[in-house]
Amino acid sequence: MQNTSWYIIRLIMTTQSITLTRPDDWHLHLRDGEILNSVAPFTAKQFQRAIVMPNLKPAVTTVKQAVEYVDRVLAAVEGTDFEPLMTLYLTDNTSADEIRAAHKSCFIKAVKLYPAGATTNSDEGVTNIRKCDAALEEMQRAGLPLLVHGEVTDPGIDVFDREKVFIDRVLMPLTNRFPGLKIVFEHITTSDAADFVLDMGARVGATVTVHHLMYNRNAMFEGGMRPHHYCLPVLKRERHREALLHAVGSGNPKFFLGTDSAPHAKNLKESSCGCAGIFTAHAAIELYATVFEAIGALDKLEAFASFYGPDFYGLPRNTGTITLEKKEQRIPESYPMAGEQLVPLMAGQTIPWTLKA
Ligand code: NCD
Ligand code: ZN
Numbered sequence: 001m002q003n004t005s006w007y008i009i010r011l012i013m014t015t016q017s018i019t020l021t022r023p024d025d026w027h028l029h030l031r032d033g034e035i036l037n038s039v040a041p042f043t044a045k046q047f048q049r050a051i052v053m054p055n056l057k058p059a060v061t062t063v064k065q066a067v068e069y070v071d072r073v074l075a076a077v078e079g080t081d082f083e084p085l086m087t088l089y090l091t092d093n094t095s096a097d098e099i100r101a102a103h104k105s106c107f108i109k110a111v112k113l114y115p116a117g118a119t120t121n122s123d124e125g126v127t128n129i130r131k132c133d134a135a136l137e138e139m140q141r142a143g144l145p146l147l148v149h150g151e152v153t154d155p156g157i158d159v160f161d162r163e164k165v166f167i168d169r170v171l172m173p174l175t176n177r178f179p180g181l182k183i184v185f186e187h188i189t190t191s192d193a194a195d196f197v198l199d200m201g202a203r204v205g206a207t208v209t210v211h212h213l214m215y216n217r218n219a220m221f222e223g224g225m226r227p228h229h230y231c232l233p234v235l236k237r238e239r240h241r242e243a244l245l246h247a248v249g250s251g252n253p254k255f256f257l258g259t260d261s262a263p264h265a266k267n268l269k270e271s272s273c274g275c276a277g278i279f280t281a282h283a284a285i286e287l288y289a290t291v292f293e294a295i296g297a298l299d300k301l302e303a304f305a306s307f308y309g310p311d312f313y314g315l316p317r318n319t320g321t322i323t324l325e326k327k328e329q330r331i332p333e334s335y336p337m338a339g340e341q342l343v344p345l346m347a348g349q350t351i352p353w354t355l356k357a
Contacts, residue, residue, distance in 0.1 A: 016326040017356070018298065022318040023285055023305035025050040027147070027186050027207045027258030029277065030073060030084075032056050034338035037076045039263045042281040044082035046355060048318045051147070051258070054089035054112055055121040061089045063101045066108055085109040085313075087147065091124055092131040099138040109313060110145040110184070111135070115166075117153045119232040120262065120276055129170055136178055145182040145313065150193065151233050160217070163233050164192040175200060184312070187212065187260045189233040191243030197254050198247075205312045207258025208248055210287040211278045211345060216241045227274040228343050231262065234276075248304055249297040256308035259284045265340035282344045283331060286353040289324050293352075323356040 028043060028050040030036050043050055052073060054060035060069050066086045073084040088094070088102050088111045102108040113132075114125035126132055139146055151162035152169060175183065185197055185206040197206045211231065216238040219229040229235065247255045261284060262277030269275060280287060285305065292301040310317050333348045334341040 017323055018289070018301070019321050019323045020285075020302040021306040022048040022320040022322050023257060024048055024309050024318065025259050025261070025281075025284065026184070026256055026309045026313075027051055027053065027209075027260045028281070029053045029055070029260070029262040030076070031263060032069070032072060035263060036072060038335070038337040038342070039261075039279075039281060040073060040076035040082075041080075043261070043284075044077040044080040046281075046285050046322065047082070048320065049083045049085050049315075051085045051087060051110060054087045055114060055119075057121055059089040059091075059121065059124045060087070061091055061094065061124070062098060063088070063105055063108065066102070066105070070107055087112045089114065089124065090126055090132055090135060090146075092127055094132060094135040096134045096138040099135050099142065099144065103138075103142040103144050108144075109315075110147045111139055112147045112149070114149045115151065115153050115170075118149050118151045120264075122149070129174060136174075136181060140178050140181040143182060143314070145184055147184045147186050149232075150185055150188070159234055160236060163188070163190050167192055167196050171196065175204065182312075184258075186258060187233060188244065188247075189236045190240045194243050194247045194255075198252070202254075205254045205256060205308070206247075207260070208244055208255055209258060209260045209278075210280055210284060210291060211235070211260075212241065213244055213248065213291045214287070227269045227271075228278065228345070228347070230269070230274060230276055231260070231278045232276040245291070245295050249292070249295045249300060251297075251300040251303060253303070253308040253311060255304065256312065257288065257305045258309075263337060263342050265337065266334060266343050267340065269343065278345055279342055280345045282335065283329070283346070283351060283355075285322065286324060286329065286351055286355060287345070289353040290351055324353045325356050326352060327354040328352055329354040 025047045086108045114122035116125035150166045152166045182203045188206045217235040261281035263279045331346045
């Protein structure tokens with residue numbers, strides 16, 4: 001008898017599940033061509049919408065290019081109700097007219113600032129933010145958010161300090177010069193960035209990736225070089241990771257979900273000059289659930305994943321739901337991607353949550 005009731009209690013404890021309003025991904029790399037076709041379904045399976053990054057080669061700098069790109073994205077997710085939210089890539093030459101056209105288009109939801117040379121495919125990025133004043137002025141007027149890759153590229157600055165120095169040299173002056181500009185500080189990695197966002201008014205928000213919540217910089221050197229833990233901004237010290245956990249665990253609406261899932265072929269990551277980017281779209285929401293559960297904040301997951309992003313962007317919250325089950329899933333060693341292999345985060349390992357089909 002005693003055994004039976006214990007069995008029932010265990011069963012209840014082990015069949016936990018959580019249902020959330022369908023989430024959105026506010027920072028995603030889908031690439032183009034065959035890679036796009038391979039990776040887009042992972043996101044469409046979990047998320048209703050995603051802010052699609054424009055760092056293609058060549059970059060998506062015009063509304064015309066964005067129109068063509070969104071068609072290819074929609075083709076890659078045909079048969080689903082996934083909605084791509086497109087972005088323009090800011091350059092030294094982006095005109096106020098292009099911004100006006102972007103705003104009118106309705107499907108372009110933001111403009112992305114890559115400091116030239118800061119990260120993957122950023123060669124066409126901004127060399128000096130003062131060159132973008134006309135575009136920024138127009139974005140401020142239109143309420144079109146500026147999404148910021150917040151790192152200086154000055155080779156004299158330590159790689160681990162690039163985000164902090166960017167705040168002092170670029171972001172603080174920018175927020176002062178454009179007091180009404182909406183800004184998303186993308187993929188924040190430091191306590192400095194979290195504090196900066198908290199100090200600003202409601203027009204400044206931030207995305208937080210799951211890998212910056214899961215790992216500190218030791219993960220790049222565990223028993224040898226770990227190229228699949230290399231991304232930009234690079235992983236930081238443990239105290240910074242703790243600050244990010246505190247930010248998302250506090251339930252503050254300024255911090256919302258943005259995976260920065262960035263697919264790269266295995267051979268390009270495992271090379272003498274491996275490229276930056278971590279792929280998490282295969283199990284993004286399950287990985288976030290794992291993190292939120294570990295810090296005792298599962299009750300904060302839904303707002304972080306499904307409410308604060310649309311609220312910031314002034315878009316409606318989704319109405320559908322997804323369900324996560326407390327059921328282990330094993331992450332494959334790799335996925336096929338355009339004739340190459342794609343190594344996902346936690347390849348070959350097991351995670352405790354699974355998205356219910
Ligand atoms: C991204 C990519 O691969 O496009 N890489 C990365 O390390 N995050 C670019 C970016 O968001 O910086
Ligand atoms: Zn990114």
